Amino acid sequence: MASSNFVDYVKLFLRSGSGGNGSMHLHREKFVPKGGADGGNGGRGGHIILRGNKQYWTLIHLKYRKHIYADNGQAGSGSLSTGANGKDIILDVPLGTVVKDPETYDVLLEVTDEKEYVLLRGGRGGMGNAHFKSATNQTPRYAQPGEEGVEGWHILELKLLADVGLVGFPNAGKSTLLSVVSAAKPKIANYAFTTLEPNLGIVYYRDDKSFVMADIPGIIEGAHEGRGLGLRFLRHIERNSMLLFMIPADSQDIANEYKILLNELKQYNPELLDKKRALAITKSDLLDDELEKEIKQYLPDIPYVFISSITNKGISELKDLLWKEMNS
Secondary structure, three states, X not given: OOOOOOOOEEEEEEEOOOOOOOOOOXXXXXXXXXXXXXXXXXXXXXXXXXXXXXXXXXXXXXXXXXXXXXXXXXXXXXXXXXXXXXXXXXXXXXXXXXXXXXXXXXXXXXEOOOOEEEEEOOOOOOOOHHHHXXXXXXXXXXXXXXXXXXXXXXXXXXXXXXXXEEEOOOOOOHHHHHHHHOOOOOXXXXXXXXXXXXXXXXXXXOOOOEEEEEEOOOOOOOHHHOOOOHHXXXXXXXXXXXXXXXXXXXXXXXXXXXXXXXXXXXXHOHHHHHOEEEEEEEOHHHOOHHHHHHHHOOOOOOOEEEOEOOOOEOHHHXXXXXXXXXXX
């Protein structure tokens, strides 16, 4: 399984604070025997807030915080004093974090920007008896209780936000490409599932432009049913602007391999097929001109480029192609 440093799923029990009770207080002082109602309002309960933070790439900091409670609001008091609000709980999360209901799996919230999102509102503070004063009743002897907070289990899932997601079978050369075009240092070896967690790299393009590329663990046939690393990582493809399919030049049937990959994405989420797509034929340093020409006849009808991460063949062309597709 993935190393413990990358956590993209946590289940938390969250509770917002209850509002403080309103005060039932009658003003009393010497020479003012009937000063009337002066009970203040209760403070609101603390919110549970998620805050998008680009410095975070994982949910590991929340893995061991199973129960998180915001403070309750304070009760109001005499002299129209309002109770203090309960302290909010602010949880920093990576961009791309999705909150789901654990029963229905409905999406409750998506964190896509560096801003604060109120997930659970604190209860309102109750009104003090001063609020209920009228011309005919200067001394109402009742006040509102504070509103209860909200509580329940919530699932937080991270879907990596990247411009380009690399899609391919294990050993297609995805990690090697990422290490060549960015400063990312993914583990690279010649066996299936070397990549056990997604890796992100910033690819620097010309004129100080850049884009984010995500190396996602290799897909195998049946991934949408949970085979291999399956569903665990298919979710990360959902948030990529475009998909770069990577198939090695020594594949038995490039067109069929592409079809299988496409089908896995379709079975998982048909909307993935609406994304822009491009194809990189990797390990093409193994090809001579004749073989390359022959392969071109059987390629699917999408933009493609022949590349070799070992010799840097086609790497500049690949960056040009990706930039053009993303911005067209």
